[in-house]
Amino acid sequence: MQLRYLFTFLLMTLILNVKAQSAQKDVLFFVDDSPVYTSEFLRVYNKNLDLVQDESQKDIDEYLTLFTNYKLKLKEARALGLDERPSYKRELSNYRKQLIKSFMTDAEVTDAMVAEAYERISYDVKATHILVKVAENASPEDTLGAYNNIVKLRNRALKEGFEKVRKEVHNGQTIFGEELGYFSGFSMVYKFETAAFNTKVGEMSKPFRTRFGYHIVNVLDKRKSRGERTVSHIMVVEKKGDSLAEKPEVRIQDIYKKINQGESFDVLAKQFSDDRGSASKGGVLPAFSSGKLGSQEFEDVAFGLNDVEAVSKPFKTKYGWHIVKLIAKKPIPSFEAIRPELEQKVKRDDRSKLIDEALYKSLKEKYHVANNQAALDYFESILTDDFFKRTWKLPNNFKEDIPLFKIGKKQFFYKDFSNYLLKEQRRGTQKTSLKSVVLKKYNNFLNSNLVKYQEDNLETENEEFAHIVNEYRDGLLLFDLMETTIWNAAKTDSIGVEDFYKTHKNKYVLPQRIDAVVASSSKQKILKKVTKLFKRGMEVDQIKALVNNNDKIEVMFTSGIMDAKHQALPKSFQFKKGISKIHNHNGTFVVVQVNDILEKTQQTLEEAKGTVMSDYQVFKEEKWLKDLSNKYKIKINQEALNSIKNKIKK
Template identity: 85%
Template sequence: MQLRYLFTFLFITTVLNVKAQSAQEDVLFFVDDSPVYTSEFLRVYNKNLDLVQDESQKDVDEYLTLFTNYKLKLKEAKALGLDDKPSYKRELSNYRKQLIKSFMTDAKVTDAMVSEAYERISHDIKATHILIKVSENASPKDTLTAYNKILKLRNRALKEGFEEVREEVHNGQTVYGEELGYFSGFRMVYKFETAAFNTKVGDISNPFRTRFGYHIVHVLDKRKSRGERTVAHIMVVEKKGDSLAEKPEVRIQDIYKKINQGEDFHALAKQFSDDKGSASKGGALPSFSSGKLGSQEFEDVAFGLNDLEDISEPFKTKYGWHIVKLIAKKTIPPFEAMRSELEQKVKRDDRSKLIDEALYKSLKEKYNIPKEQPALAYFESILNDDYFKRTWQLPSNFSNDIPKDIPLVKIGKKQFLYKDFGNYLLKVQRKGTQRAPIKSVVLEKYNDFLHSNLVKYQEDNLEIENEEFAHIVNEYRDGLLLFDLMETTIWNAAKTDSIGVETYYKTHKNKYLLPQRIDAVVASSSKQKTLKKVSKLLKKGMGLDQIKALVNSNDKVEVMFTSGIMDAEHQALPKSLQFKKGISRILKHNGTFVVVQVKDVLEKTEQTLEEARGAIMSDYQVYKEEKWLKELSNKYQIKVNQEALNNIKSQIKK
């Protein structure tokens, strides 16, 4: 579930559903017979105090209104049985599983992995590799064959040259020889990344195995990361109805000529860039690093600019034509600034296996698990080759009280018996096991059995053992419940209530107006003299292409035009422009000069239901929710303890 759907109000994200309260605690209010305690309200209020943007929410009475509304909604959600829905329980369970991961890691190992990851993202490796494909579950014979093949290829590469061998052996099926270009940390599987970063430039690694098979990697270069770039750009895209003179490649070249004539890049971006998200900011884009953009062409040009204020020549991407200006560049952020982000990446990466091993070790110590397990000798005696054929059965006498009920290992308060491990062996044999000595098979399976049960026991008891975890789970539980309630009661209902939406629109038509607009042509030039000439030509009724041909030359762009239906907020229009038919005087705008030909003035008009549907639906949902809350207030009685409320106010004032 996306984060933006979880909670309706900011304060909802931090409400903690306290399940146990002291009988002596003050009750702030009741929702029918359900008490809500002052301690809960104070904790939520204080936690949100620095987060809320609306000053009214810092007022205790205003905040109490939000809080009681929240509790009313939760009361209604439970009354409707939404907490019994399978989808609700499934979503909560999935979230809990994800949250558990952040609470069950070994801090020292995680820190080491994070430090290593930072070092690797601070550099780029350029490499090629050869891969002999072999399954993770391949037989020892096939595994050895693949290893011998890659070893022979390495010996050939050392003598004949890596590139010659790579190009020769690649078949795209069982053998891959690929150019990888530059990559840094987290771009490859961890074992491959480690081999590449541990191989010197110019060297060929020893064979190593990943889940894909056996590799050798040839490291061609290692460089420091290119860091981040901040650029501004002017983008021109093709539009229906463009004349030949207004084609994007022509228009971008005209803009480039104006830049070379000394006109301000940012002013031109505000006037002419079709990227509306950045145009108002002079074309400025958010900072980005290598591999973060959806256009390699754009990225290469941006990183190819070396000095601040450098401007590229026009170039094309799949999005349109661009001119890029370098605003800022910086190296990889300091380690501490990236620690949190890297930790999350490490936990999602192959590196997590090393973290898991550290977790198992700490849990064994926590629950006093013996290092030796004498019971394994018994299981070694009953296992045989049938296990590798998936036909093995527990011996007939195993069902007797001895040995099936003999204690095997105890985790916390839970005792595991011989029968638990015996049944586990039966269950996992269905997945298949590579032939190996019986002793090693039993040890491997026991470790898997022990590790999975250690983790499960810790997970099952985490809310008891960790108060912070319990609070977060409870917070999510209530937030998810509220989301389901709002979706079924308000959001979806509003979408299907066509009569209600239409009625609301008819009674609020004056809210949905198109602003006053003009059908206009805007001529822009850095020279007033040029615009005087353009103004005269416009008054004569001359076409834009003709004016451009007269005023501009192949080497110099003196004037550019923007035309269409525009409102007062349009980027091409000066704020001082009066909306009246005719040709305006010459006005200053965005560091240049403009003259505007107003062909027609379109007065304010009411939008139709379809034209304003998005805004109407949003407003109708708010209206419907306010009405619904009044109904809930009548359905569930709120009784506020005024004395407790006064105590809260006095505490907050202090």
């Protein structure tokens, strides 16, 4: 018997030892006594791998440094009690409530909403509307007044014409009469979108309410969606304050002529487009659909191009002058292809309210919770008009311990609902029947607790949800820490900023620049002629007249103050007064006349303040991290680290 017990003891000891060793191997490093597991590191590393721009950060050791710094900061944030701040807890709670909607939805209702959304993004509606503004929580009198006003305006519009009334009543404050152009699904709030899509072309909707007030919408047209367009463009804007700069309408016409002469659109965009964001990419813009850009004129031209590689004539928008080239056309994807994206949009949209109602219904069924009519009748009998005055109190004989309903393992009593009513009356309630007040408050109380019960249990049931919440929790905590410790401190530390500037003054210097004229042409022979004319001392306008004519643009000129990174200058261009040799640059030829060289200039603290402040924050953070690494010891499990490296290599 004793031998058997000894064998059992040895076996249990062995099992516990193996488990302890396994757990130890799962720990990648300790921050003091707090373990960080390999599973978390690998999950975060793999998740962020495609987002990392700096190749060095894909190296495990480099990424581990970033990760340990991240954990050091979180350790400090908790040591400072930032996770106990009410504002932090409130922000996290709000986020969880929003996120949870993605995990707690009624599938049938969601599917119907997604199908409807696909139908709506498949069409564009053109409409105008009239809005009478009224707040969501407006008094019954103000709400009724706004409703009566919109009804009167609709009656007028039926008699006098919508456009006439719209233009007359618009004041931009209480009444808005606006042209909306074409829009598709998800472009407007859901109630407005529904009214517009359910109104026939040429007709006017009945009055409806959104959170902005009461509307009537007039539908002018409905068409199949034009899908997406990918275009490249060349944009020329007016150079205010630059007397030497050419007028944008003249310059854009010169560029257009060069395109018609067969010169590369991409090369011309790199050379001459004032849209710096797209110029380096040959003018290519991200794909867009109707109503997604801030310019109807630009969209109309882009969607008016039917053939890939087709180029528009120059046209003007509020941003400047443009030439557009069609790169690709993409129709609306199939329903199955776009379904996951639509589902996410539906859950973030006003449509989610309908999904919420379905969720409440399903949770009631799941937990077998029904309206407690006896409780409703009882609370209606004890509620008085004092509730609307915020002075209502419970009667002395209040039955607080009677069961109200049960959700899962949690029992609620009359006292729980009474406490809720007492808190609610402080918010103020518009006077209505006591029966409707009790029913509304009871449903709100029940629904919020149904959701809360699911929230409280979801992290143990759904690993993905737990990871997302944890990442947000840490990210929010880190933001609060950085704001408190680094960002705000740097903003208020004027002496520290000034000392930092003095110590690093050589960093804040304007680079050497030139006052120059750059001539660009696809033909080297023409630039040899321009070089000779430069040497004769001829003005740019005179040279242009000699080498270009109204029908053919052979040379483009760019004048002004330029640094070495200017798009018109060849790479590694040597700053030297006079006329340069002919360079091959961005697929074309350029020659540069350097009129003057502007030497490096020391910036004052005021001139460089934005950059100095940013650098000072980095400086403070690096010093702070060194202090943290001394305060909290990092102990790396080398065996676990080697295992990670081997996994990633495979």
